[in-house]
Amino acid sequence: MGSAHTEVEVELLKAAARQRLHTNQDTLDFGDGRPARGELPILSTQSAYLWEALERGYRTLRFDRACGHDDVFAALVLARLIEPTSKADTIRVLDEVGRPAPALRTIWRRLPVYAKPEWRASLSGACAAHVGLGPATVLLYDVTTLYFETHEGDGFREPGFSKERRLEPQITVGLLTDARGFPLQVGAFEGNKAETKTILPVITAFREAHGLPDVTVVADAGMLSEQNLKELEDAGLHFIVGARIPEVPYSVKEWQRQNPGEALPDKHIFTQPLIMGTKADLRRRTVFYQYSQDRGRRTLKGIDTQIAKAEKAVAGQAEVKRNRFIQLTGATKSVNRDLEAKARALAGLKGYVTNIEGATSAFVMGAYHQLWQVEKSFRMSKTDLRARPIFHHQRESIDAHLTIVFAALAVARWLEATTSWSTKKLVKTLRRYHTVQIKAGEQIITAADPLPDDVRVTLEKIRAASTH
Secondary structure, eight states, X not given: XXXXXXXXXXXXXXXXXXXXXXXXOXXXXXXXXXXXXXXXXXXXXXXXXXXXXXXXXXXXXXXXXHTTTOHHXXXXXXXXXXXXXXXXXXXXXXHHTTOOOOOHHHHHHHHHHHTSHHXXXXXXXXXXXXXXXXXXXXXXXXXXXXXXXXXXXXXXXXXXXXXXXXXSOEEEEEEEEOTTOOEEEEEEEETTSOGGGTHHHXXXXXXXXXXXSEEEEEEOGGGOOHHHHHHHHHTTOEEEEEEOOSSOOHHHHHHHHHSTTOOOOTTOEEEEEEEESOGGGOEEEEXXXXXXXXXXXXXXXXXXXXXXXXXXXXXXXXXXXXXXXXXXXXTEEEEOHHHHHHHHHHTTEEEEEEOOTTXXXXXXXXXXXXXHHHHHHHHIIIIISOOSXXXXXSXXXXXXXXXXXXHHHHHHHHHHHHHSSOHHHHHHHHTTOOEEEEEETTEEEEEEOOOOHHHHHHHHHHHHHOOO
């Protein structure tokens, strides 16, 4: 009896193999050794391992609960991880991996719901719960711009300063993450809105929503003007930002005065208390300056290249292009040697400013250096997930699109942290392995591709890290 049962299973698997090998091929005259009418039908083929991995990430972040178990939203988010494309083409993506797809009319009908602030806030709450925010929270913030292939602004899509140096109307997107780069909140603003004006609304809304008493914002030097820093302080927030260095800092000059002729020590940190503002509104800050020999070498090499180009342009041997060392006085061109000397004196120095009393240089610099994490999240959003809303023109649908991308980014970051594989590698690898349902008489048999060891281990990591 056992032997007969084994023979049936072998025949079923052979039938499945023959049908998969012969998919989309004409039947050859000499056949394959088995009558066509004897082949067992395949009922379905699924990329079940891929879908399991993505769905486990989605459920571990509690997005299913946050979104009221909305299957359409889940399908749009997970399909975007597999292949970012238009909402209409998402149906094809789901069909190819063997998942039921919502009708296109259903998708368009649901988009206005996903655009609502309450929907995005619910996702943000799930992300905050996942990372476990404490009473003292460090948040990273950065912005990017997404352009549209249109010539007319509409009040939301407007020309402005473009990170990609484009002239078309755009929107500004601000992303808030934890110290590891895990996305917590996304905000969309008018394309002509100054980057420095986006940070306070996003941070204060997030702090109030989650009742955070002590928040430290980490941002790049270009993000925060002095006025913005004052507004952050007035709102009860701490900050760590890159410090602009217009001239050699006093603390560095003092060291050079006390050590004449000596080169600055590599990785040396200079601490300089700073009082800013008017007498009626004094602001106490601390600035840390670090000197790096490697940074200095790279900066000096760049200065040498720019000076060489400037000298050629002044000599009429090359066109005058954008070069900060070219000085124009009327029709006369010259190399600005004073600016060159200042730039060389500052080579290798990096500044960090904070309003946290008693903060150590290690904490401040360590927090600032985590900004690469939020930059990575932006890169993933713009490349892997194609965040640019090519197919959307109205603000409502743009907001819905960004909400979907935000959720997909969170799942991607969770998967990468869990497996150490990039999302692209994970999807490309798991998409190759299928499960097949075969009908044999009144029975339905499931067959599956065997998994290589590295794929099996990766799936086990996801299963172990996921919750139910």
